[in-house]
Amino acid sequence: METKIVAKTKSEIKKVRLESGLDVKPVYTYKDEYGKDPDFAEELPGQYPFTRGIHPLMYRKRPFTIRQYAGFASPEETNKRFKFLIENGQTGLNVAFDLVTQCGLDSDNPRALGEVGRVGMAIDTLEDFEIAFSDIDLDKITVSLTINGSAIVLMAMYFALAEKKGYDMNNLRGTAQNDILKEFIGRGTWIFPVDSSVKLVVDTIEYCAKNVPKYSPVSVCGYHIRESGANPIQEMAYAFCIAKAYSDETLKRGINIDEFASRLSFNFDIYGNIFEQIAKFRAGRRLWAKIMHEEYHAVKEESCWMRMIAGGGGAGLTKEQPENNIVRTAYYALISALSGTQTMALCTFDEAFTIPTEKSAEIALRTMQIMINEMGVCDTVDPLGGSYYIESLTNQMELEMLKEMKDVDDHGGIMKGISSGKVQSKISHLAYDREKAVQNGAILKVGVNCYIKEDKKNVVEFHPYNEVAAKMQIEKLKRKRKERNTDKVKALLEVLRQDALKNVNLMPSIIEAVKEYATVGEIIVVLKEIYGEYKEPIFF
Amino acid sequence: MKILLAKPGLDGHDVGVKVLAHALIEAGHQIIYTGLRKSVEEIVERAKKDVPDIIGLSVLSGTHQILCEKMNLEMKRQNVNIPWIVGGNIPFEDVDILKKTGVNCVFPTGTKIQTVVSYINNYHI
Numbered sequence A: 001m002e003t004k005i006v007a008k009t010k011s012e013i014k015k016v017r018l019e020s021g022l023d024v025k026p027v028y029t030y031k032d033e034y035g036k037d038p039d040f041a042e043e044l045p046g047q048y049p050f051t052r053g054i055h056p057l058m059y060r061k062r063p064f065t066i067r068q069y070a071g072f073a074s075p076e077e078t079n080k081r082f083k084f085l086i087e088n089g090q091t092g093l094n095v096a097f098d099l100v101t102q103c104g105l106d107s108d109n110p111r112a113l114g115e116v117g118r119v120g121m122a123i124d125t126l127e128d129f130e131i132a133f134s135d136i137d138l139d140k141i142t143v144s145l146t147i148n149g150s151a152i153v154l155m156a157m158y159f160a161l162a163e164k165k166g167y168d169m170n171n172l173r174g175t176a177q178n179d180i181l182k183e184f185i186g187r188g189t190w191i192f193p194v195d196s197s198v199k200l201v202v203d204t205i206e207y208c209a210k211n212v213p214k215y216s217p218v219s220v221c222g223y224h225i226r227e228s229g230a231n232p233i234q235e236m237a238y239a240f241c242i243a244k245a246y247s248d249e250t251l252k253r254g255i256n257i258d259e260f261a262s263r264l265s266f267n268f269d270i271y272g273n274i275f276e277q278i279a280k281f282r283a284g285r286r287l288w289a290k291i292m293h294e295e296y297h298a299v300k301e302e303s304c305w306m307r308m309i310a311g312g313g314g315a316g317l318t319k320e321q322p323e324n325n326i327v328r329t330a331y332y333a334l335i336s337a338l339s340g341t342q343t344m345a346l347c348t349f350d351e352a353f354t355i356p357t358e359k360s361a362e363i364a365l366r367t368m369q370i371m372i373n374e375m376g377v378c379d380t381v382d383p384l385g386g387s388y389y390i391e392s393l394t395n396q397m398e399l400e401m402l403k404e405m406k407d408v409d410d411h412g413g414i415m416k417g418i419s420s421g422k423v424q425s426k427i428s429h430l431a432y433d434r435e436k437a438v439q440n441g442a443i444l445k446v447g448v449n450c451y452i453k454e455d456k457k458n459v460v461e462f463h464p465y466n467e468v469a470a471k472m473q474i475e476k477l478k479r480k481r482k483e484r485n486t487d488k489v490k491a492l493l494e495v496l497r498q499d500a501l502k503n504v505n506l507m508p509s510i511i512e513a514v515k516e517y518a519t520v521g522e523i524i525v526v527l528k529e530i531y532g533e534y535k536e537p538i539f540f
Numbered sequence B: 001m002k003i004l005l006a007k008p009g010l011d012g013h014d015v016g017v018k019v020l021a022h023a024l025i026e027a028g029h030q031i032i033y034t035g036l037r038k039s040v041e042e043i044v045e046r047a048k049k050d051v052p053d054i055i056g057l058s059v060l061s062g063t064h065q066i067l068c069e070k071m072n073l074e075m076k077r078q079n080v081n082i083p084w085i086v087g088g089n090i091p092f093e094d095v096d097i098l099k100k101t102g103v104n105c106v107f108p109t110g111t112k113i114q115t116v117v118s119y120i121n122n123y124h125i
Helices: A075-087 A126-132 A151-164 A180-185 A194-211 A223-227 A232-251 A257-263 A274-295 A324-338 A358-374 A388-410 A414-420 A422-440 A467-483 A486-502 A507-515 A520-531 B015-026 B040-050 B064-077 B094-099 B113-121
Strands: A092-096 A142-146 A174-176 A218-221 A264-269 A308-312 B002-006 B030-033 B054-059 B084-088 B105-107
Touching: A075 A092, A075 A126, A075 A358, A126 A151, A126 A467, A142 A151, A151 A174, A151 A194, A151 A507, A151 A520, A174 A218, A180 A194, A180 A223, A180 A232, A180 A414, A180 A422, A194 A218, A194 A232, A194 A257, A194 A414, A194 A507, A194 A520, A218 A223, A218 A232, A223 A232, A223 A264, A232 A257, A232 A264, A232 A274, A232 A388, A232 A414, A232 A422, A257 A264, A264 A274, A274 A324, A274 A388, A308 A324, A324 A358, A414 A422, A422 B015, A422 B113, A486 A507, A486 A520, A507 A520, B002 B015, B002 B040, B015 B030, B015 B054, B015 B084, B015 B113, B040 B054, B040 B064, B054 B064, B064 B084, B064 B094, B084 B113, B094 B105, B105 B113
Parallel strands: A092 A142, A142 A174, A218 A264, A264 A308, B002 B030, B002 B054, B054 B084, B084 B105
Antiparallel strands: none
């Protein structure tokens, strides 16, 4: 006898819309509109368009690099923290500089008062780099420099240091953030006008392509764009527009796309809906590969790789009940691993409001190590590949990213959009919308607008400002200015000035100047005289 | 009311100050914004020129104490008598310390935007 299953009457279901603006169905199947394209069934990690990962074996071969952001007070203090992190199993360094260095000033500049060594390490001359990296083998541990406005100077110092230590420049690895265009959108450590700023970035790309071929001169940051208020689609779209802008300018110098594209990398944000983020990275990898191959005619596989660092997401962390951030960051780590990141820099639970303590830095390290060693995330590549939901979302997000990129192009391109402040204004409005949504409960934040606990006691240990280290830094700088060969420094700064006027690549003359201990501030002043300074468009 | 929002020091974080600007505009106030990295001297000069009802400083780099002390001295030096408030990444413990510098109100991390807007709405000149 045939029996029939009678379906229960459907009840009203709540509508779910992702930050990207996409609606989520309660169930996805193989019939799903965006998932039914059978192409993905053929996709494999390590094969174009790399949706599932850039390497065939991914973490099965080697887990992602653990590269926690660190640096504070003086090079001496920072060197100690670097060694602590390395001893505890960190596999890469991610250097934080103070705002004085980031803005291209010397530690004894009156504008630096109270800022020396506060949010990162203070660097004035090559001597500081020599101290910061003493007893650290730059062949074994790769170093990432989180520096933008003054990046060309700090990169020059790093190369000068490596040369002095006798490393083979053909094999020197490492990364500089050096993404100035996003600084105009968020983070704000710009110095020069937009065009000149981009010229300096391109100088570093060109120099590296020819002299330090394994070094990654730029890490294009969707991260800060997202932190400033952009949604995940815009984060990727704007980052790709920026990466294309650098590529276009580099191509104008007669360098082939395959000579530099493989060394461009990305830095993305991780906070938000788990599945949306994972799909975002899969879509991003596919789209970037297509852009490089179809639009730029790159033929080398590596040129089509969207290599990335992920694991940060300060905007998702809360001051309220800060221990909850430990849990949030554990999810962040999982998201980045499931997304196939190359490098992970996990937020510490206190990072949104202070410099991480040794303890919180250790918790973040252990979070990643627990995940790698106990949870099986390294066993198989792209474990969510083939999920109806993830594949559907991946396809949808790729289309949305393309649309957003087209919108930027239709409005005159990313450089124009940034120069006029239009891009910033759009993002700032989104940040306000988000804030309102948190306030009215449309977006839920545990401890902030639900499950609130009235407790004003700070459980976070605030990192005290090290005034002694700041004073010593200034004394060291003054001593170095006396010790060095002043005539030689002056002559080299003049060579730099002439080179800047001639509009040639400035990397060689900056390297020569830093080798003789020219300061960050001295070099930036020379460039300011020629390029002028950025005039910030005022808007909300 | 006319409000001057300013970013003193080298800090480049402006998401918060812009969100506040949007909220204040929506509440019917007029906003003047200095942009990033202004010296305290520049901010006070701007206040002298534009004569706002309230000045708001946004500091997220941790230099709030030094900048507030400087602000206090500079206001006196330039003979400007306008109420001023400060917000940003400020620990609760520092609120009382800052109040000694003459700042009218401190809004530490975690303050709801609406709290700042209400404070300004209810401020009687």
